[in-house]
Amino acid sequence: MAVIIDGKRIAQQIKTELKEEILKLKEAGIVPGLAAVLVGNNPASALYVNMKQKACNKLGIYSEKITKPDDYPEAELLNLIDSLNKRDDIHGILIQSPLPEHIDEGKAILRVDPRKDVDGFHPINQGLMLAGRPMFLPATPSGIVELLWRSGNKPAGKHVVILGRGYLVGRPLAVLLALKNQKGNATVTLCHTGTPDIYKIARQADILVAAMGKAKYVTKEMVKPGAVVVDVGTNKIPDPNHPKGERLVGDVDFEEVKEIAGAITPVPGGVGPMTIAMLLSNTVKATKQGL
């Protein structure tokens, strides 16, 4: 039976550490500030922004939610970003994705001051990550790195197989784990839906990361006995027994894989909580960086 990697507990540990740092900043008269810009009526986006705000409030980070209608013009968004870039009380800026179709998301992210890009998706931050001298790392991949590190599952010298080569998780995670540093140093294989012998490759993994976005895709046949399994999936499947009629499952068939894996992250309560913790960590970092 696999050890369950408790993302919630590890995220809490990080938040406790951050709280101390924030207290010290406050003693020096500085309150970290995060602005979240939400354009349009995507209910999931609204939910995420609220979760992030709540997490900020708990730690003593000032958070400001700026909501704009679905038809908010791109030019006005760019002006709004400019004004947030200039504000001294705002250290981190979050442009909640996805933006409405008429707005060029790449253009908006490029407009954010890289020193306030706590999401880590400004090309400059992505490029610095690839160069191995990161400023801000994107929250989900760096959350996974931290989760492995703090749970004692160090990737150095291990073979990590990542299923899914997306921009948000797979590709940046491959970069981070391959880097020549303490938390990296892995051999990394990046697979995708077009990988012909994905079962065979997955079974070689000492650490298997599932980030395909396909419910219960990873079965026990894909997992080497004793491997560490990280589940990044957040898929909703119908469930008549659940009050909402649906429930959240990962990309891993947890029930069967936990019988064979050495360690596994659950969904929910695995990678998810780490993502918010890393965003908060980036916000504190942005605040200290300006000092």
Next chain:
Amino acid sequence: MAVIIDGKRIAQQIKTELKEEILKLKEAGIVPGLAAVLVGNNPASALYVNMKQKACNKLGIYSEKITKPDDYPEAELLNLIDSLNKRDDIHGILIQSPLPEHIDEGKAILRVDPRKDVDGFHPINQGLMLAGRPMFLPATPSGIVELLWRSGNKPAGKHVVILGRGYLVGRPLAVLLALKNQKGNATVTLCHTGTPDIYKIARQADILVAAMGKAKYVTKEMVKPGAVVVDVGTNKIPDPNHPKGERLVGDVDFEEVKEIAGAITPVPGGVGPMTIAMLLSNTVKATKQGL
């Protein structure tokens, strides 16, 4: 016996295509211009810059070499870059690496206008590459992509194993080949000197890329019969029979690997010529982009 992938011929093909584009630009009164900044007395750097200049001249690209002494102050270099950024006759700027130790290379590259960064190492260009919407790609990795593509060795659906995770070749190449596009779509494994079972992993490769910087590191035991082998190495080894007392060898033991591989790039004459061709291609792209 492996097919020898003729990098020189393919690079020539690219240069012929570029020549036509440059002629068209000239008809419109525009001459592409490349400035190469060479600081200090590194003889290899001087040689590279001269090779690049010659290649420019042959195609009708205006090239300007700016040489500065070893003790050239960082602040002056930054000013020089600013002035090149502003010049309308200069479309591409090359800061020849390595810079003297007292200059922060990252700072210098960051100062280059990303639209003139024909080397593709400005963090913005690196980040856009990682995001899958590239502006300028670094010359060696994109040269390898082009070499595979034009020699009919398409990586899509193949397992590419890259030996060496460096910033200049391994990491960016892994990103490029994993991207969801025509010239990518491979399953990519990135190995390094700390990979425990590197022989076993290398032998899985349909396409094996050697970029470790170790002379003749890849032996026939590391190559699956019929695999495509790309040799990025440029190592000098002593050779009393050579007029210079040394000769250039790759990271692959060419003589024995060519007996088992399906196709192989030689050193010299493989990846090397592609690197310069891609730099020229980026310079033409930079010129057209401004129109």
